[in-house]
Amino acid sequence: xxxxxxxTIAERFGANYELHEQYLNRTLVKVLRTIxxxxxxxxxxxxxxxxxxxxxxxxxxxxxxxxxxxxNHPVIKQTIRDVLELDLPNMVQMDCALLSGLLGEAIARTVxxxxxxxxxxNSGTEVNEAAIKFARxxxxxxxxxxxxxxxxxxxxGSLSLTQNPNFQRGFGQLLPGVDHVPLDDLPxxxxxxxxxDVAGFIIEPVQGKGVHYPADDYYTQAQQLCRKYGTLLICxxxxxxxxxxxxxxxxxxxxxxxxxxxxxxxxxxGYVPVGAIVTRRPIYQGVFSSLDRCVVHSSTFGRNNLAMAxxxxxxxxxxxxxxxxxxxxxxxxxxxxLHQLAKKHDMIKEIRGKGCMIxxxxxxxxxxxxxxxxxxxxxxxxxxxxxxxxxxxxxxxRILTQVAGHNMDVIKILPPYTIGDREIDRFVNALxxxxxxxxxxxxxxxxxxxxxxxHALAVKKT
Numbered sequence: 001x002x003x004x005x006x007x008t009i010a011e012r013f014g015a016n017y018e019l020h021e022q023y024l025n026r027t028l029v030k031v032l033r034t035i036x037x038x039x040x041x042x043x044x045x046x047x048x049x050x051x052x053x054x055x056x057x058x059x060x061x062x063x064x065x066x067x068x069x070x071x072n073h074p075v076i077k078q079t080i081r082d083v084l085e086l087d088l089p090n091m092v093q094m095d096c097a098l099l100s101g102l103l104g105e106a107i108a109r110t111v112x113x114x115x116x117x118x119x120x121x122n123s124g125t126e127v128n129e130a131a132i133k134f135a136r137x138x139x140x141x142x143x144x145x146x147x148x149x150x151x152x153x154x155x156x157g158s159l160s161l162t163q164n165p166n167f168q169r170g171f172g173q174l175l176p177g178v179d180h181v182p183l184d185d186l187p188x189x190x191x192x193x194x195x196x197d198v199a200g201f202i203i204e205p206v207q208g209k210g211v212h213y214p215a216d217d218y219y220t221q222a223q224q225l226c227r228k229y230g231t232l233l234i235c236x237x238x239x240x241x242x243x244x245x246x247x248x249x250x251x252x253x254x255x256x257x258x259x260x261x262x263x264x265x266x267x268x269x270g271y272v273p274v275g276a277i278v279t280r281r282p283i284y285q286g287v288f289s290s291l292d293r294c295v296v297h298s299s300t301f302g303r304n305n306l307a308m309a310x311x312x313x314x315x316x317x318x319x320x321x322x323x324x325x326x327x328x329x330x331x332x333x334x335x336x337x338l339h340q341l342a343k344k345h346d347m348i349k350e351i352r353g354k355g356c357m358i359x360x361x362x363x364x365x366x367x368x369x370x371x372x373x374x375x376x377x378x379x380x381x382x383x384x385x386x387x388x389x390x391x392x393x394x395x396x397x398r399i400l401t402q403v404a405g406h407n408m409d410v411i412k413i414l415p416p417y418t419i420g421d422r423e424i425d426r427f428v429n430a431l432x433x434x435x436x437x438x439x440x441x442x443x444x445x446x447x448x449x450x451x452x453x454x455h456a457l458a459v460k461k462t
Contacts, residue, residue, distance in 0.1 A: 013040065013042070013052065014040050014052075016040050017029050017032070017033070017038055017040075035387060035390065035391045035394070036391050036394050036395040037394060037400075039051060039057070040052065041057070043072075044059075044071040044072055045070075045071055045072050046070040046071060046072075046416065046418055047059055047070060047071075047415065047416050047418060047419055047423050048071075049071070049400070055398060056398065057394075057398045057399070057400060058397075058398065058399045058400070058423060058426055058427065059071065059400050059415070059416070060399055060400055060401050060413040060414065060415045060427060061400040061401060061402050061413075061414060062414045062415060062416055063265075063270065064239070064265070064402075064414070065208075065239040065244060065265045065266065065357075065414045066265045066266060066268060066270050067266075067270050067416050068242060068243055068244060068265075068266035068318075068323065068327070068356070068416060068417050069266065069269060069270070069314060069317050069318065069321075069323060069416065069417065069418065070270075070416040070417075070418045071270055071416075072270070073269060073270070073317060075313050075316070075317055076269040076270065076271055076310055076313050076314065076317075077271075079309050079310060079312075079313040080271060080272075080306060080309065080310065082309075083099075083305055083306055083309045084306075088305050090304055090305045090306075091300070091301065091303070091304055091305075093300075097303060097305065097308075099303075099305050099308035099309055099312070100120060100303040100308050102308070102312060103118070103120070103276075103308045103311050103312050104117075104118040104120075106311075106312055106315050107263075107276055107278050107311075107315070108278060110248060110315060111249070111261055111278050113257060114280055114281075115258075115261065115278050115279055115280055116278075116280070116281060117278065117279055117280065117281045117283070117284035118276055118277065118278045119134075119276070119277045119284075119297070119302075120274065120275065120276050120277075120299065120302040120303050120307070120308070121264075121274075121275040121276070121277070121299045121302045122273045122274065122275060122299060122301055122302060122307075123153075123264055123273055123275050124152075124153055124158075124236075124238030124239070124262065124263075124264035124265060124275050125152070125153025125154055125155045125158040125275075126153075126155070126275050126299065126302075127238070127262040127263070127264060127275035127276060127277045128152045128153050128157070128158040128161065128202070128236060128238070128262050129153070129155055129156075129157045129158055130262075130277050130297060131200065131202065131234050131236075131260050131262050131277055132144055132157045132158075132161070132175075132199075132200070133287060133297055134260060134277065134279060134283055134284070134286065134287055135199040135200030135232045135234060135259075135260065135283075136199045136200075137286040137287045137289075138199075138232065138282070138283040138286035138287075139199040139200070139230065139231070139232060139286075141196075141197050141198060141199035141231075142177045142197060142199065143177040143178070143179065143192075143195075143197045143198045143199060144160075144161060144175075144177060144178045144179075144198070144199055144200050144201075144202065145178075145179055145180070145181060145189070145192055145193075145198050145200070145201045145202070145231075146161040146162070146163060146178070146180050146181075146201070146202050146203070147163065147180060147181060147182070147183050147203055147204075147207070148163050148180050148181065148182050148183060149163060149164075149183065149207055149209055149210060149212060149405075150162055150163045150164075150180070150202075150203070150204060150207060150209075150236075151164060151167075151204070151207070151208050151209045151405075152202060152204070152236055152238075153238075154167060156174070156175060157175050159171070159174060160174040160175035160178040161178060161202055163180040164209065164405075164406065166406040166407075179192060183207075183212060183213075183214060183218070184214050184215075184216075184218050186218065186221055186222065186225070189201070189222055189225060190225050193225050193226065193228070193229040193231050194229060196229060196230070198229070198231045199231065199232065200231060200232040200233075200234045200259075200260070201222065201226055201231050201232070201233055201234065202234040202235075202236055203219070203222075203233075203234070203235060203236065204235075204236045204237075204238075204239070204240055204250075205219065205235055205237070205240055205245075205249075205250035205251045205253065205254065205256070206240040206244075206245050206250045206253075206353075206354055206357055208239045208240070208412075209404060209405035209406075209408075210359060210404045210405050210408055210410055210412075211352055211353050211357055211358065211359035211404060211410070211412055212352075213253075213354070217254070219251075219254040219256055220254055220255065220256065223256055223257065223258075232259040232260060232283065233256070233257075233258045233259050233260075234258060234259065234260040234261075234262070235249070235250075235251045235256065235258040235260070235261050235262070236262050237249050237250060237251070237261055237262060237263045238262055238263060238264045238265055238275070239265055239357075239414075240357060241261075241263045241265075241266070242263060242265070242266040242267055242314075242318065242324075243266065243318055243323050243324040243327045243355070243356075243417055244266065244327065244355055244356060244357050244414070244417075245327070245331075245353075245354035245355040245356075245357050246324065246325075246327045246328025246329075246331055246332075246354055246355030246356070247324065247328070247354075247355070248318075248324050249261065249263075250354070253354065259279060259280060259283060260277060260278075260279040260283065261277070261278050261279070262275065262276070262277050263275065263276050263278075264276070266314065267311045267314055267315075268307070268310055268311065268314070269310040269311070269313055269314040269317070271306075271310050272304070272306045272307040272310045273307065274307040274308070274310065274311050275302075276311070321418075323417040323418070324417070326417050326418070327355040327356045327417035328355050330356065330415075330417065330419050330420070330424065331353065331354065331355040331356045331357070331358065333424060334356075334358065334413075334415075334419075334424050334427070334428070335351055335353060335358060337424060337428045338351045338358070338360060338428065338431075339351050341428060341431065341432055341435075344432070345432075345435045346363075346365055346366050347362050347363065347364075347365045347370075347435060347438065348360060348361075348362060348363075348435075349361045349362055349363035349409075355417075356413075356414065356415050356416070356417055356419070357412075357414060358412070358413050359404055359410050359411070359412050359413075360410065360411050360412075360413070360431075361408075361409060361410045362385055362386060362389070362409040362410070362411075363409065367439070370438075370439070382407045382408070382409065383403055383406065383407055383408060383409065385409055386403045386404070386408075386409050386410055386411045387403055388438065389401075389411055389431075389434055389435075389438075390402060390403055390411055392434035392437065392438075393430055393431065393434055396430075396433070396434065396437075397426075397430035397433070397434065399426070399427060399430055401413055402414075413427070415427075
């Protein structure tokens with residue numbers, strides 16, 4: 001009997017969470033059930049997910065930023081079909097495949113300047129790991145710097161660059177020679193760079209955790225300091241790149257000229273994982289410095305045909321459909337609406353972001369009863385209030401969002417660049433209703449928050 005994946009999915013549909021509880025991450029299952037995210041989606045298209053009953057869910061999470069061009073884009077689907085029909089040789093390894101060469105050409109053209117040398121991996125964390133090796137090999141230095149609050153991935157080297165104890169705790173000693181400096185503190189950065197042993201300074205131009213970025217010319221001065229002390233500037237564009245912030249790359253907001261750029265997420269088109277690093281030829285050759293070192297850094301699946309084809313199609317779609325410009329326009333429209341909403345709800349402290357990467361930060365309300373409830377929750381676990389909002393948007397409005405990071409009262413929205421008036425109206429009106437419900441400390445939203453707080457207390461006691 002031949003293998004029939006369609007029949008298997010139809011037969012087992014709905015067993016998702018039981019299977020994950022038994023064979024995968026049962027802690028994640030418990031969290032999803034607690035916050036009401038334990039849905040079984042049957043299909044997806046554009047900005048929406050659909051359950052088996054046809055109910056739509058507005059996706060303002062986008063797979064943590066993967067679906068910039070929307071889910072199941074028809075051009076990507078057709079590209080995959082075309083590549084499969086060609087029966088191309090794949091991952092021969094001891095060859096130079098056409099599709100990876102074409103993608104290298106396309107990325108170099110997109111990034112511009114003299115950054116014309118590419119390496120391909122399978123994810124953002126993998127290409128950030130590569131950036132560490134490239135910077136060390138090119139400069140013959142050992143230390144790396146990143147910013148406080150940064151997130152660069154969860155494998156060993158990228159986790160060391162990530163300045164977040166919640167991700168690092170429990171995994172022992174991390175990569176030596178990695179230090180972190182505060183955003184907007186140029187003297188602190190210069191103190192480290194002036195030691196003359198820093199290979200690379202890596203930044204997310206717009207930080208994923210909390211959507212933070214400098215308000216002034218910090219980045220441009222930081223770049224000058226890197227040049228002064230011989231340190232490579234690395235821009236991690238894994239989440240904020242390829243149109244997410246309304247520019248092709250977020251570093252363009254500050255007219256930066258990075259030595260190394262990493263990217264992933266949107267590049268995949270949402271089908272086949274792919275990550276890329278692009279840099280200058282002398283830096284690249286610092287790794288592949290002789291004939292016997294031609295494969296000293298490699299990735300078995302990094303240049304596979306399907307990934308390369310999907311990335312090529314994604315770059316085409318971004319340009320053909322003017323999605324970078326659309327991200328800027330729709331993001332600005334969404335932020336304007338949210339600023340208007342903030343005038344009504346004093347729980348909204350700040351709206352910040354660029355393009356379709358937006359944070360909504362909350363603060364203690366003026367109502368005395370609500371302030372008291374907020375303080376109790378905050379003492380138990382900072383971040384419970386935004387979890388209430390995320391839960392309310394899902395359970396009452398069928399909208400996916402996320403808390404922006406640990407120990408912060410912020411939710412983050414990462415809609416596809418393809419959103420229109422309908423999606424913006426739906427989100428803003430839904431958030432308005434959820435915040436209205438939060439206006440009573442005896443309402444269902446605060447009851448849910450109480451349950452979250454009790455659970456958090458139980459975990460702490462354990």
